[in-house]
Amino acid sequence: xxxxxxxxxxxxKRYGKLEVLKGxxxxxxxxxxxxxxxxxxxxxxxxLTCINQLTPPDKGRIxxxxxxxxxxxxxxxLIRSSIGMVFQHFNLFTHLTVLDNVRIGLSxxxxxxxxxxxxxxxxxxxxxxxxxxxxxxxxxxxxxxQQRVSIARALAMNPKLILFDEPTSALDPELIGEVLNVMxxxxxxxxxxxxxxxxxxxxxxxxxxxxxMENGFIVEEGKPDKMFNDSENPRTREFLHKITELYGGKEx
Amino acid sequence: xxxxxLIWQGLPSLLSGTVTTVILTLYFLSLGFVLGIILAxxxxxxxxxxxxxxxxxxxxxxxxxxxxxxxxxxxxxxxFFNINMSPFVAAILAMGLRSAAYQSQIFRGAIQSIxxxxxKAARSLGMNTLQSIRHVIxxxxxxxxxxxxANEYAVVLKxxxxxxxVGVTELLRQGRYIVARTFGNALLIYTFCALIYFxxxxxxxxxxxxxxxxxxxxxxxIKTTKHQSVLERI
Numbered sequence: 001x002x003x004x005x006x007x008x009x010x011x012x013k014r015y016g017k018l019e020v021l022k023g024x025x026x027x028x029x030x031x032x033x034x035x036x037x038x039x040x041x042x043x044x045x046x047x048l049t050c051i052n053q054l055t056p057p058d059k060g061r062i063x064x065x066x067x068x069x070x071x072x073x074x075x076x077x078l079i080r081s082s083i084g085m086v087f088q089h090f091n092l093f094t095h096l097t098v099l100d101n102v103r104i105g106l107s108x109x110x111x112x113x114x115x116x117x118x119x120x121x122x123x124x125x126x127x128x129x130x131x132x133x134x135x136x137x138x139x140x141x142x143x144x145x146q147q148r149v150s151i152a153r154a155l156a157m158n159p160k161l162i163l164f165d166e167p168t169s170a171l172d173p174e175l176i177g178e179v180l181n182v183m184x185x186x187x188x189x190x191x192x193x194x195x196x197x198x199x200x201x202x203x204x205x206x207x208x209x210x211x212x213m214e215n216g217f218i219v220e221e222g223k224p225d226k227m228f229n230d231s232e233n234p235r236t237r238e239f240l241h242k243i244t245e246l247y248g249g250k251e252x
Numbered sequence: 253x254x255x256x257x258l259i260w261q262g263l264p265s266l267l268s269g270t271v272t273t274v275i276l277t278l279y280f281l282s283l284g285f286v287l288g289i290i291l292a293x294x295x296x297x298x299x300x301x302x303x304x305x306x307x308x309x310x311x312x313x314x315x316x317x318x319x320x321x322x323x324x325x326x327x328x329x330x331x332f333f334n335i336n337m338s339p340f341v342a343a344i345l346a347m348g349l350r351s352a353a354y355q356s357q358i359f360r361g362a363i364q365s366i367x368x369x370x371x372k373a374a375r376s377l378g379m380n381t382l383q384s385i386r387h388v389i390x391x392x393x394x395x396x397x398x399x400x401x402a403n404e405y406a407v408v409l410k411x412x413x414x415x416x417x418v419g420v421t422e423l424l425r426q427g428r429y430i431v432a433r434t435f436g437n438a439l440l441i442y443t444f445c446a447l448i449y450f451x452x453x454x455x456x457x458x459x460x461x462x463x464x465x466x467x468x469x470x471x472x473x474i475k476t477t478k479h480q481s482v483l484e485r486i
Contacts, residue, residue, distance in 0.1 A: 109383070
């Protein structure tokens with residue numbers, strides 16, 4: 001019996017005349033990594049932000065465990081504090097040190113005393129290999145380091161799952177590896193992750209489940225093995241072929 | 253020698269005028285600061301209705317009407333409504349609200365220049381809007397506001413001399429008293445007043461520059477210190 005942690009049912013989202021999501025349903029099991037792939041402009045990022053309601057969907061329902069996120073009575077701030085989010089452009093707080101970036105959610109949202117918050121933050125920064133950068137400011141770090149800080153920031157909240165919105169797309173090629181390594185480690189530790197990414201190597205090696213989206217629909221969904229080698233849909237095959245040529249599909 | 257003596261004798265009253273000028277300016281700026289931030293937050297995050305009915309008309313009015321007219325409106329207008337307002341209070345209201353309208357523009361620009369990713373990141377951690385503003389948006393926006401705010405400081409300080417017109421005994425009025433008592437020393441006394449204004453603006457701007465330097469974010473490109481200082485543009 002799979003332990004479903006996140007469930008989306010018939011999610012619709014429209015921006016003016018443009019319908020971005022046209023009835024998306026999927027679910028994620030605890031401890032699994034789900035990678036969402038697809039051409040740009042197909043609503044992958046919108047789907048992620050629908051999950052934590054940064055963009056509330058127009059229609060459809062989403063559950064985190066037994067709580068319906070889309071229910072207006074749900075305390076959305078409480079839900080968000082248990083869903084981590086990692087952004088394409090990191091979005092670290094520019095005026096705060098690395099340590100304070102990781103600590104701020106603990107002190108402001110969870111009201112955890114400072115020394116305890118510091119302890120947790122240091123532990124998470126250690127996990128992403130940046131314990132020596134605690135007093136640096138984001139602008140003093142490389143993109144890869146910034147992204148790892150933002151992963152630590154998400155981890156510090158002890159989230160039930162983490163959403164990754166193209167976490168490596170804004171990085172120089174030589175910095176992508178360090179971020180993917182951290183994400184791979186998280187997957188191995190059993191963190192539940194939903195990742196929008198073009199990193200096929202990562203998807204192939206780490207994902208439990210791959211979702212291929214196009215034009216606001218889920219075209220196909222399945223295990224990496226099936227998706228890469230034996231997909232049912234010609235569009236999936238075409239896209240994977242193209243993207244693998246572009247980004248390389250070798251296992252990391 | 254005679255002139256030095258004149259200044260020496262006038263010094264106590266000129267200094268007391270200076271103190272009044274500084275106190276006035278502090279009141280103007282504080283009222284403008286608090287209200288300016290509230291207005292700016294209303295502009296950026298508030299509802300359309302509040303903006304159209306309240307905030308925008310307020311800002312338009314106080315930026316479009318000359319300072320002297322505002323002073324007259326508040327001072328002479330208050331008695332029309334049977335409110336007994338001292339020149340001091342009328343000046344604080346007129347000039348403080350006027351500064352609020354200008355400061356709100358400064359803060360609004362600063363808030364809007366902060367990428368929306370900052371707000372998104374804050375909200376995604378579970379902060380509510382107010383927490384996000386307090387811990388993430390404002391600390392950054394206020395840093396960006398310091399250089400234009402130094403300008404506002406200079407303008408408000410100098411415009412405090414207009415309170416003269418409704419009878420506040422600030423620096424310029426004290427100077428005027430001395431000129432009236434001792435015929436023919438207008439140039440000397442007014443030059444001395446000018447010097448005091450200059451020093452106040454200069455010192456204030458230096459302090460703000462230090463503040464800016466102190467709160468500069470390492471590695472972050474908002475260096476204004478290398479540009480022309482605000483003082484040189486006055």
